[in-house]
Amino acid sequence: MKRDVEEEDRLVINSGSSNVKETDLSGNFVLDHVGEVILTLDQDCLSWTRVDSIFNNHQDSGSSCLGIQFVSKRDTTIKHSDAYAVEFIGWGLVHESVLADATGCLLGHASEMFRFTVHCVQRSKTQPSLWTPSVYTFGHMDLRTCQMWVARMNTFLNKEAGRPKSLLVFIHPRSGKGNGCRTWEAVAPIFCQAKVQTKVIVTCRAGQAFDMMTSISNRELNSYDGVLAVGGDGFFNEILNGLLLSRHKAPYPPSPKDFGHSFNRDENTLVHSKDNCVEPSGQNEDLSPLLSTSELIGSKIKNLRAEDNIGHSDQEADFPLPHERFRFGLIPAGSTDAIVMCTTGTRDPITSALHIVLGKRISLDIAQIVRWKATITSKEEISVRYAASFAGYGFYGDVITESERHRWMGPKRYDYAGTKVFLRHSSYEAEVAYVEVNKDEDGTAGCRTKSFWGIPKKSERVACRVKCDVCNTKPVKWSAEPPIREPHLHELKWLRSRGNFLSVGAAVISCRNEKAPDGLVADAHLSDGFLHLILIKDCPRAFYLWHLTQLARKGGNPLNFEFVEHHKTLAFTFTSIGKESIWNVDGELFPAHQLSAQVFRGLVSLFAAGPEV
Numbered sequence: 001m002k003r004d005v006e007e008e009d010r011l012v013i014n015s016g017s018s019n020v021k022e023t024d025l026s027g028n029f030v031l032d033h034v035g036e037v038i039l040t041l042d043q044d045c046l047s048w049t050r051v052d053s054i055f056n057n058h059q060d061s062g063s064s065c066l067g068i069q070f071v072s073k074r075d076t077t078i079k080h081s082d083a084y085a086v087e088f089i090g091w092g093l094v095h096e097s098v099l100a101d102a103t104g105c106l107l108g109h110a111s112e113m114f115r116f117t118v119h120c121v122q123r124s125k126t127q128p129s130l131w132t133p134s135v136y137t138f139g140h141m142d143l144r145t146c147q148m149w150v151a152r153m154n155t156f157l158n159k160e161a162g163r164p165k166s167l168l169v170f171i172h173p174r175s176g177k178g179n180g181c182r183t184w185e186a187v188a189p190i191f192c193q194a195k196v197q198t199k200v201i202v203t204c205r206a207g208q209a210f211d212m213m214t215s216i217s218n219r220e221l222n223s224y225d226g227v228l229a230v231g232g233d234g235f236f237n238e239i240l241n242g243l244l245l246s247r248h249k250a251p252y253p254p255s256p257k258d259f260g261h262s263f264n265r266d267e268n269t270l271v272h273s274k275d276n277c278v279e280p281s282g283q284n285e286d287l288s289p290l291l292s293t294s295e296l297i298g299s300k301i302k303n304l305r306a307e308d309n310i311g312h313s314d315q316e317a318d319f320p321l322p323h324e325r326f327r328f329g330l331i332p333a334g335s336t337d338a339i340v341m342c343t344t345g346t347r348d349p350i351t352s353a354l355h356i357v358l359g360k361r362i363s364l365d366i367a368q369i370v371r372w373k374a375t376i377t378s379k380e381e382i383s384v385r386y387a388a389s390f391a392g393y394g395f396y397g398d399v400i401t402e403s404e405r406h407r408w409m410g411p412k413r414y415d416y417a418g419t420k421v422f423l424r425h426s427s428y429e430a431e432v433a434y435v436e437v438n439k440d441e442d443g444t445a446g447c448r449t450k451s452f453w454g455i456p457k458k459s460e461r462v463a464c465r466v467k468c469d470v471c472n473t474k475p476v477k478w479s480a481e482p483p484i485r486e487p488h489l490h491e492l493k494w495l496r497s498r499g500n501f502l503s504v505g506a507a508v509i510s511c512r513n514e515k516a517p518d519g520l521v522a523d524a525h526l527s528d529g530f531l532h533l534i535l536i537k538d539c540p541r542a543f544y545l546w547h548l549t550q551l552a553r554k555g556g557n558p559l560n561f562e563f564v565e566h567h568k569t570l571a572f573t574f575t576s577i578g579k580e581s582i583w584n585v586d587g588e589l590f591p592a593h594q595l596s597a598q599v600f601r602g603l604v605s606l607f608a609a610g611p612e613v
Contacts, residue, residue, distance in 0.1 A: 032137035047077040084357045085119035085193040086153040094139030113139040114146040128612035129345025131354045162359035164225035169200045170209045172231030175333045183333040184230045187353035194357040213242025218317035226327040232334015234587035244386045253598035256573045329356045329607040335411040341512040345611025360609040363527040363602030372594040387586045394503035397582040427538040431498040434572035464525040466610040471527040500538040507532040517554045529601030535565040571598035
């Protein structure tokens, strides 16, 4: 700056100008590596305009010198929603750029002055879903001026709704390639800068995070704004189940035995036996359709489980689901990271950390998986799991089983196991019953046209993206007759499919990952209240390879084959017949001979905004 302090300090506060609001600030500052700017702060953003006309020839495209990228004209506004920290850093050097040489390098000198920094998010120009931290340093000769600007900007940031103040963090040290702790060390400074308090727990054994989430009291859990998992999808599933199994109270879906197995004229249409049905209790009717005989058994088991959970005996504290404030977060450090790919669009830990500190929020459907019998010879014993992404049988279960034998190989074990299981080409006889969802009810274009040869065709697939209209639409009411209510599952039409299957899969979300860029179901949504049931019938190995090839290709049509059944549904039941495989529930083994599943729309919330592309 070339003026003395009194002349330089042109701070405009409540200047009376018609275009300056009561809370606006405006003044001359030096932006590090740029030069003198007129800085303006209002209730929406922080912006600046260059003062020195020497930048006119370079301000449109920006410039660089010795690899340092300087701010261009289009980088002159920071929305409060994109800023997560403002810090006063005291007296020090600020570099002023005063001229440009023939090569475009900005030359100048450095001056000592009081400084403050603004930490914000910068979106990649080539990868819109990738976020990086950006820091701007401003200098001024007057201490009080800097302090006042910092205080005023922090006032605006504190008004940003939904930003976390306290988080419970679980780290899986051996997740993926053993990068759990290193991943947290890379993102921890972002939480410190955003002044987010974190209680960090590095797990020492399998199931430790589950046990802690089960035993933690509701009072303590409510003291946090959310819980973070630093690891992969399986670790996230462990934490999710620890919370839901001890707190989510809802009737179970119908079991395969709840059907009388009587049929109407369509031999594939099941008629539910209402003689065994129990009337609804009214609990969680807004989340789940009602269930049948299992409700009595399920409620008994839940009561016994509640008595065993000492941590939840505090009657004064409650933890409702869905929760208005509490969210889950996932810092990716796993082998596939499908959940974070579907909710942020990238596997980048920094991007996930920025979503969290900015308080982003999306709702996520959760599937409840109920096992009635583990094997055909075992006794009936109910076991419940929750899934946030996928549950699969046959090929998917065999791959996870085989990969568990080769954990020493790291992430490469999945490629090895997948190849070995593919060459084995095993099919399994099973019967699957599922709720029929009509075209008008699911709000989509309905079934796709099948192509035997799998030639890609244009489809009306609407992928789930930021501010998704499908996820933000209120649930469909099944009846227009007053009073409006959703029918119970046993009142809906159930269809049956029986045969030899290479795989049976249920996708809650699209399950995008690096090996399947569009996911298993490209148009699956994060919070539309539907499961995608995918039945792969036995077929020649070459055709199944064709299906897998389409799955691995961007824009492919893996469901566009005659041997593939794809059904959007609310619930389904499964019974294996003869030789059995094993279920893969979000990357965890789950043996089941008889199984039922239902989906709860928006049961939990995540610190995420959804993928950009």
